[in-house]
Amino acid sequence: MGYKVAIVGATGAVGREIIKTLAERGFPADEVVALASGRSAGAEISYGEDRVLKVRDLERFDFAGTQLGLFSPGAAVSAVHAPRAAAAGCLVIDNTSQFRMEPGVPLVVPEVNPQHLARRPKRGIIANPNCSTIQMVVALKPLHDIAKVRRIVVATYQSVSGAGKEAMDELWSQTRGIFVNDPPTPEQFTKPIAFNVIPHIDRFMDDGATKEEWKMGVETRKILDPDIQVMATCVRVPVMIGHAEAVHVEFEAPITERQAREALREAPGVTLLDTRDDGGYATPLEIAGEDSVFVSRLRRDPTVPNGLAFWCVADNLRKGAALNAVQIAEELHRNGVLDAA
Structure with missing residues (x-):
């Protein structure tokens, strides 16, 4: 059984790389939702070789039932929507600078400090470091x-x-x-x-x-x-x-x-x-x-x-951003953290 995954900032350079990396590495996702601002709604993004994602409006999206959110929309947008997603039970991996230094938010590079991925953080947000x-x-x-x-x-x-x-x-x-x-x-x-x-x-x-x-x-x-x-x-x-x-x-x-x-x-x-x-x-x-x-x-x-x-x-778009976020998600999957969401 796979997860429902939301990609926030899907039309940006890092968002597109996250989508590409998820598909390449075969992350267990039954449903992938591409989210961006309303002006990008309706745009199409390839996911793997034979799937196309239609971009949806972030402002209107309900995160209930979404296990994982991979965010890269800019810090101001994450400041509003990452806590909203977390409150709905979605575990957020945020690629912006918004939460990196906040107490209670793990800042993780899986090759360096994977111990912080053994359990779900109380705030429901994990930060991706600077590239x-x-x-x-x-x-x-x-x-x-x-x-x-x-x-x-x-x-x-x-x-x-x-x-x-x-x-x-x-x-x-x-x-x-x-x-x-x-x-x-x-x-x-x-x-x-x-x-x-x-x-x-x-x-x-x-x-x-x-x-x-x-x-x-x-x-x-x-x-x-x-x-x-x-x-x-x-x-x-x-x-x-x-x-x-x-x-x-x-x-x-x-x-x-x-x-x-x-x-x-x-x-x-x-x-x-x-x-x-x-x-x-x-x-x-x-x-x-x-x-x-x-x-x-x-x-x-x-x-x-x-x-x-x-x-x-x-x-910097792969290990410096998208790949590191996906590796965090993979470690959370291996540890059963996403299943407990």
């Missing part, structure tokens, strides 16, 4: 188990798909415009993104950090270890899909490159691709559509005690 946090903690978990992470300095190189379909369209139109002498006009970003990099994701905070940089710190502590210090610089780059990160880690105890390599080779969700020759590393272009977090350029950092540095890359 840049997810790939970093997946790579860090096997290393943290060996030597315990003390401090992280990370620079991200985040693709435009992390800002949505309109941002992807802006990169495309600006790139094309440059070749026909049509000067770019920024709309989704603060400066032109074509042939440029922008060290600004989300709003600025009082201390000079951006909200995206703040998220990486607080989310890493909530997921992995409350004592870890994180210094992040988050940068938007002119890439369609795939986030990359240069990560420098200081550990509390000694850890060798060999130990790290062995741990990463065995770690769930990680692919170690690091041959130290031309092309012996992962880049966003080649990993689009892949499920793993790819780790490359692993080496000792001699500037701090017990230091290592590495490069990691992941598809």
Whole structure:
């Protein structure tokens, strides 16, 4: 027997990827409902090879009898409709930033802290972390188990798909415009993104950090270890899909490159691709559509005690969003949590 599953924000880039991922992985769903704003009602989205979902109006949808809701509609929409769904008995996995740091809401990456999926949370909501946090903690978990992470300095190189379909369209139109002498006009970003990099994701905070940089710190502590210090610089780059990160880690105890390599080779969700020759590393272009977090350029950092540095890359629409949400749902299914709803 399968579940009734609602996909909220179904017409967005992440929503479409969630629908695709559910079908590809054969999640046990007897009925899948695609929900979005009223202006998208009636649109059609493919589910697997032979099914088509007709988008329904979120405002009018009754969540009673729906066991699982996968939300990616934007934080303001989730703030209203995720609690409404939970009150109707639907267990919500929310991909927005709305609930991540709220007490009583588990923030989960299944390869890192699956223990939080053993029972239904009281509020009926589980949060999916930020895309840049997810790939970093997946790579860090096997290393943290060996030597315990003390401090992280990370620079991200985040693709435009992390800002949505309109941002992807802006990169495309600006790139094309440059070749026909049509000067770019920024709309989704603060400066032109074509042939440029922008060290600004989300709003600025009082201390000079951006909200995206703040998220990486607080989310890493909530997921992995409350004592870890994180210094992040988050940068938007002119890439369609795939986030990359240069990560420098200081550990509390000694850890060798060999130990790290062995741990990463065995770690769930990680692919170690690091041959130290031309092309012996992962880049966003080649990993689009892949499920793993790819780790490359692993080496000792001699500037701090017990230091290592590495490069990691992941598809932000898959492991950074849709896949992580579906993996949470799969773990809830295995644990019988959805059956108890």
